[in-house]
Amino acid sequence: MRQVKVREILFGLLVVFAMCTAASQEALWSRPSLKSPEIHRDGSVTFRLYAPEANRVEVSGDFLMTGNPENQGAYVGEMTRNEDGVWEHTTPFALLSELYTYSFLVDGMRINDPSNAFVCRDVATLSSYFIIQGETGDLYSVADVPHGNIEKVWYASPSLNAVRRMSVYTPPGYRQGKDDYPVLYLLHGMGGDEEAWQTLGREAQILDNLIAAGKTRPMIVVMPNGNVSQQAAPGESSGGLAQPEFMLPRTMNGEMETSFMDIVTYVDSNYRTMQRKEGRAIAGLSMGGFHALHISKYYPELFDYVGLFSAAILPGGIGDDTLPIIYTDFEKKLAVQFLNAPKLYWIGIGREDFLYEVNKEFRTTLDGMGVKYVYRETEGGHTWRNWRIYLSAFVSSFFKELPGRDR
């Protein structure tokens, strides 16, 4: 075999690569390679977009700036055009350490950043994202620590007559050891699915980092799909590539709650779990907080730790009257749950959250019952920023008294 010309092959690969990514000759030769976002040492950020014929370009993101702790992240920055057709904007202040999402508005058209391969989906919307390192950003970043594994598994749900998908995080050391682990069931909000806590929720990064820091103990985290009309996240089921929808049928009508034992049964059968109350936690955001509230009182002996993150407190659900059992006798069932003495009942909400008032009423109810709970009030509203904070706080405050490895 004759000497193969290495350089020719490598050049060929490069050309094929360039052709594929450019998708047309025109774009291939006209598009400069841009660095966007560029995070500066001082914490300010520069955004860049090649849009040679645009009239007006803005960058829009949920940024928190230094010296302005009250801002809620509705930042819009005007971009200016240079001679090469590249629009640019640098934030006038440093951004606080966080994970931020952003997009560009080009003459009224909203797009994500073509120079940034990192996007996350929230319901049907893709947004570009970046992280400002520091205390908070580091917690949401993949660090040089032992990592848990993520599994996307299909389980049978006889109650729903369906095969459904969930995400399962197993902590570092799970494969190598033989111990049983506690389990956190972590539920998403409306329009979300079994992917949500993995992407914008940064569940794996938060758990990896808190476990490595000794701030929580290793646990299994189960993230099911809370939309019983779905088998799985959009694109992952036999429903095909139908676009994700925010409001789905059968989400808060009792079916998720009354079929929940199918999930627990699968997890306890397929993972090394502590199969008792003090080894189980349940938490959820918004609609998932609603689910966690009702599931934990429907099965009062199942969970010792309950977390309601910006929970949609709807004592009566929103179903028709065909599945009422889960929602009847709200306070009576709560009383039974608290007679079973859960070790932690945790409520978190932002001061600007539109669900603030119903959460306040719920706390009044709990106070009237004379039961104990932990309450955390934060800045801001109904946002992933708050839900990441609540998850971090919640997992740092439970399972500690369980037997197991000292950390």
Add this chain to the structure above:
Amino acid sequence: MRQVKVREILFGLLVVFAMCTAASQEALWSRPSLKSPEIHRDGSVTFRLYAPEANRVEVSGDFLMTGNPENQGAYVGEMTRNEDGVWEHTTPFALLSELYTYSFLVDGMRINDPSNAFVCRDVATLSSYFIIQGETGDLYSVADVPHGNIEKVWYASPSLNAVRRMSVYTPPGYRQGKDDYPVLYLLHGMGGDEEAWQTLGREAQILDNLIAAGKTRPMIVVMPNGNVSQQAAPGESSGGLAQPEFMLPRTMNGEMETSFMDIVTYVDSNYRTMQRKEGRAIAGLSMGGFHALHISKYYPELFDYVGLFSAAILPGGIGDDTLPIIYTDFEKKLAVQFLNAPKLYWIGIGREDFLYEVNKEFRTTLDGMGVKYVYRETEGGHTWRNWRIYLSAFVSSFFKELPGRDR
């Protein structure tokens, strides 16, 4: 607790949702909801984009049209603007059943489709995608059949002094049963990573569907990261959110090949595998084909099935001379491998592939040695379309004679 106003809360959720996705008031009220892509019954497709002030908008995709089997998918369609600022284009012909990627060119700016939540990443480029159902498209779709699970696992690689990430597909029935399974090691190309075969490669869908149809037997598919300078895919390692790069150091210098037993050891220790030659296959695309070629001859007793998909045939690697052992004595090592009589040595390449000639020379070498192999030549070039076809053909032609369930 007073009666909670369900409608108010639901309205609140909707408003928050709309605010989040729109990211600005302007976009919230000005952007119409568009259906794009819209796949018509006759197989033609309409694309839509809201870009009220754009001057020229094109849709660019890798489409194959009915009646034109020679076209290689460099389709560009002019979009026309209607009075609402929406640009639209309908393909003049039906598209053949396939998975297609596309993007929009707006006055020279390349973007993915803001109305389509389904994107896949190829190196640093995100493209929108859709599927035209039919024989080929169905094979790449999630169907109503039993599904395998996907695991993202971290394993120790002592040879590389690193902890690294891989994707593992376990077939339907794996969790429920006790059988040992054969394993396919499936390698990505340059610029790819452990996610590539899961996204554009449609590995899980192809395996689920072929297993359900009885066209291949249940197997474990292991998809490692072939870039030894990386721990994991971009964004999934402690390297942070550095943008993905096409050419990385140390990709074809022998380190992937000589550290490969770390992967096999992990898989054989953590999964129920048939730990023998007839239970192991290895295949890869482009650079991954190069890796599969060299790994399989370096360990001539390890694999009974070898697949080279558009392989970069570089007998000497591209490393410096510090790790030559893997690449020396090319033909001699090949001869040893064939003395060990692999059951299948499979080569696939497209007629337009820039690697066609080196593959032809390689076949001449094999012919000169008088060894047997299976050769599949297709239309087209160095594309995921071909690699999906090769994977489907390859897995349909091995492991059949192994003992196990009849299908």
